[in-house]
Amino acid sequence: MRQTWRWFGPQDRVSIDDMMQAGVEGVVSALHHVPTGSVWTPEEIAARQNLIATRRDGRPSSLTWDVVESLPVSEDIKKQKGDWKNHIANWKTSMQHLSDAGIDVICYNFMPVLDWTRTDLAWERPSGARCMRFDLIDFAAFDIHILERPDAANGFPDAVVAEAAERFARMDDARKEQLAGNVVFGLPGAAEKFTLDDVKAHLAEYDKISEAQLxxxxxxFLSEVAPMAEDLGMRLCCHPDDPPFPLLGLPRIMSTEAHYRKILDAVDLPSNGVTLCTGSLGARPDNNPVEIFKALADRVHFLHLRNVSIEGTEVMNSLYEDEHLSGHTDMVAMVAAVVAEEARRKTEGRADWSIPFRPDHGQDILDDIGREAQPGYPAIGRLKGLAELRGLYRAFQHPLIAGA
Structure with a gap:
């Protein structure tokens, strides 16, 4: 398990020096300032690599850019409209440039419109820590009463609709504005930030796109890019839907093991793989991220290790981002499964036997509070998660346990 850390570039409040002190081995980054659909040039890629390779005082950092997250897939590509063919060509050109620079793992997603959805970006826990939360009642209030999406109420149980109406009636204008801003916040570090009008316009363009069509x-898309990735020795890995159930009337196609299996079988190349995110997949009770990993392990190219606690038994529930070793996913069993898979790959002689992982998200604790980092990406909260995960990994490697 190669220990990596997501870095949003020079504006990130976590520095290269900070990452070195955290014991990070590699960096996960992206060129968020490049417009979606455009080419990532060799010059831009090299500039980011140089930033990662250099400490504050100019000395070498020993860190490298190991994983791209994300090389965005444009809405035109997802809908097959507008300039989608040119965007695929540009995506392939960016792949070539990344390969030339020695970067061979690309994480992406195929979620329409919004890349993740939360209703609270700093929900206070009993300990005083803050975390991100998806409150189903708040989300229904947003969808039905703030966004006013046609037929939105049909997507929720009657009891949720009734409770959402009551909650909305108690909201003042400031809370309504805050809730709307939280829901449409989008992918951390992404160039695009959506207004309600933007969301309505994007949603309308998916009215006639079914799950099967998406x-x-x-x-x-994969039939175009995966063969090239195979030739280049690159690994593409799709991130699951977050959260993994239908929202805003949009199709969800990467929410379950069956969804992944369909895509992997359709383009059956080793380069077409999985970003196994335990927090996203673990956000519905009928998903077991450990078993999903075991089923898809041969094609898992990147790991996001985080945990969520679910408040109910239905597919669509409220949830919050828990500590890394708590919540729906048995993280001890998860790391054990990864260790076993890495051993299997090493025996087979695979060059990619060590799977990069990052502590995905973290609670705001200690000096994180008030530091205004990207939501979900505090320095100390992630450091705590990384230390816990590193401890698990090393324990499984220790002779007392490995030989038991």
């Missing part, structure tokens, strides 16, 4: 569009 799957077909994704397969078409």
């Amino acid at each position: 799957q077909s569009n994704m397969i078409d």
Whole structure:
């Protein structure tokens, strides 16, 4: 398990020096300032690599850019409209430039419109820590009463609709504005920030795109890029839907093991792989991230290790980002499964036997509070998660346990 850390570039409040002190081995980053659909040039890639390779005082850092997260897939590609063919060509050109620079793992997602959804970006826990939360009642209030999406109420149980109406009636204007801003915050570090009008316009463009159609569009995309990735020795890995259930009337196609299996079988190349995010997949009770990992392990190229606690038994529930060793996913069993898979790969002689992982998200604790980092990406909260995960990994490697 190669220990990596997500870095949003020079504006990130966590520095290269900070990452070195945390014991990070590699960096996960992206060129968030480059417009979606455009080419990542060799010059831009080299500039980011140089930043990662250099400490504050100019000395070498020993860190390298190991994983791209994300090389964005444009809405045009997802819908197969507008400039989608040119965007695929640009994506392939960016792949070539990344390969030339020695970067061979690309994480991406195929979620329409919004890349993740939360209703609270700093929900206070009993300990005083803050975390991100998805409150189903708040989200229904947003969808039905703030966004006013046609037929939105049909997507929720009657009891949720009734409770959402009551909660909305108690909201003042400031809370309504805060809730709307939280829901549309989008992918951390992404260039695009959506207004409600933007969201309505984007949603309307998916009115006639079913789950089957979006799957077909994704397969078409992968049929173009995965063979090239195979030739280049690159690994593409799709992140699951977050959260993994339908929202805003949009199709969800990467929420379950069956979803992944369909895509992996349709473009059956080692380069077409999985970002196994335990927090996203673990956000619905009928998903067991450990078993999903075991089923798809041969094609898992990148790991996001985080945990969520679910408040209910239905597919669509409220949830919050728990500590890394708490919540729905048995993280001890998860790390044990990864250790076993790495041993299997090493025996087979695979060059990619060591799977990069990052402590995905973290609670705001200690000096994180008030530091205004990207939501979900505090320095100390992630450091705590990384230390816990590193401890698990090393314990499984120790002779007392490995030989038991």
